[in-house]
Amino acid sequence: MKRKVTLLLLLFCIFTLHAQGVYKTDKDLSYVSDEETDAYRKERCKLDVYYPVDKKDFPTIVWFHGGGLEGGGKHIPQELMNRGFAVVAVNYRLSPKAQNPAYIEDAAAAVAWTFSHIEEFGGSKDKIFVSGHSAGGYLSLMLAMYKKCMEAYGADADKVAAYLPVSGQTVTHFTIRKERGLPNGIPVIDEYAPVNRVRKDTPPIILITGDRNLEMADRWEENALLASVLKNIGNKKSALYELQGFNHGTVLEPACFLIINYIRDYCRSMAGQK
Numbered sequence: 001m002k003r004k005v006t007l008l009l010l011l012f013c014i015f016t017l018h019a020q021g022v023y024k025t026d027k028d029l030s031y032v033s034d035e036e037t038d039a040y041r042k043e044r045c046k047l048d049v050y051y052p053v054d055k056k057d058f059p060t061i062v063w064f065h066g067g068g069l070e071g072g073g074k075h076i077p078q079e080l081m082n083r084g085f086a087v088v089a090v091n092y093r094l095s096p097k098a099q100n101p102a103y104i105e106d107a108a109a110a111v112a113w114t115f116s117h118i119e120e121f122g123g124s125k126d127k128i129f130v131s132g133h134s135a136g137g138y139l140s141l142m143l144a145m146y147k148k149c150m151e152a153y154g155a156d157a158d159k160v161a162a163y164l165p166v167s168g169q170t171v172t173h174f175t176i177r178k179e180r181g182l183p184n185g186i187p188v189i190d191e192y193a194p195v196n197r198v199r200k201d202t203p204p205i206i207l208i209t210g211d212r213n214l215e216m217a218d219r220w221e222e223n224a225l226l227a228s229v230l231k232n233i234g235n236k237k238s239a240l241y242e243l244q245g246f247n248h249g250t251v252l253e254p255a256c257f258l259i260i261n262y263i264r265d266y267c268r269s270m271a272g273q274k
Contacts, residue, residue: 021052023082026121031090031113032106044093045106047113050076051086051121059085059127059161059263060118062111064136069103069175070095072135079256085263086123088114092139100176100192104149107139111160112153127267130163131259133252135175137168141194141226144202161266162204166255167219167248170195170226187218195226204237205230208258210251211244219248 025048032045052058061080065072074089081087092106115125130140143149144163150156172188182188189196207227212220220242227240243254 021082021084022054023050024053025050025076031110040097041093041102041106044091044098045109046074046091047110048074048076048089049086049121050081050089051123052084053122055084056122057124057127058122059129059267060088060114060123061085061129061131061259061263062088062090062114064090064092064107064110064130064132064139066132066134066136067094069135069138069173077252077256079253080260083260085127086118086121088118095175095179099179100173103135104139104142104192105152108143108149108155109153111143112150112155115155115159125159127161127263127270128159129161129259129263131165132168133166133255134168134248135173137165138170138173138194139168140165141168141170141205142192142197144205145194145197145199146191147199158201158203160203162206162262163202164206164208164259164262166208167210167215167251168194168207168223169219170222185217187222195222195229198226198229198233198235200234202235202237204239205235206258206262207238207240208251208255209240209242210246210248212242214245214247215251216248 027048028046031047032041036042065074074091076087076089090110093102111130114128132140140163143157147157172190172193176192177188207223209215209220209223223240227238230238243251
């Protein structure tokens with residue numbers, strides 16, 4: 001289902017979703033085995049954990065950066081800071097130094113690491129969310145749709161509280177096509193296309209894009225296709241938000257406030273069930 005969110009609502013969120021507290025960041029923690037022999041993987045597979053030190057059982061967002069699977073680095077969006085939850089910001093291997101499915105494997109390993117370790121920081125394993133922008137959104141969707149990715153690292157994709165990808169590709173990523181020497185602009189839908197791996201019984205999948213007239217070519221259309229396919233197979237836990245007036249880059253800030261609002265509502269719902 002497509003939902004259009006106005007700037008007025010987003011500004012309202014900015015002023016109503018603020019959490020006070022003391023936060024700490026533990027940086028450059030390795031999320032791969034000490035026995036890993038791939039030097040590039042050992043170099044790139046690090047993450048930062050930003051978390052409140054005066055809270056317990058808090059939610060956590062695993063955040064994958066964008067950059068077309070070829071660039072970028074781990075960072076914590078400012079909008080997600082000081083909100084009462086943790087953010088796990090992840091680095092992963094990049095093309096062309098690493099080739100598909102290396103970055104997908106790294107994303108799966110990072111989420112599995114979070115399930116294994118977040119309680120050490122005071123967080124709850126029952127409140128882990130997976131998100132990211134652009135390429136990070138694509139990685140989030142691959143983990144949501146293809147359970148074997150996380151199973152390889154001893155984790156269950158369905159234990160994630162929700163997936164909230166921002167402007168992620170839902171067909172096979174253009175960098176994967178590039179690695180294969182295929183022409184740019186012609187879509188491919190194969191085993192590395194989230195839309196080709198849709199499942200009926202997933203955790204909630206909240207698709208967020210910019211304005212269809214301002215986004216990257218076909219990005220809104222791809223997400224609309226995924227939302228439609230999910231609906232057609234009977235998945236009742238998916239939704240599509242189109243943030244009008246925002247392009248592929250500027251959509252990140254308002255998307256973060258949607259994510260914050262979703263997590264707050266989720267936690268209220270969990271508290272009400274106890």
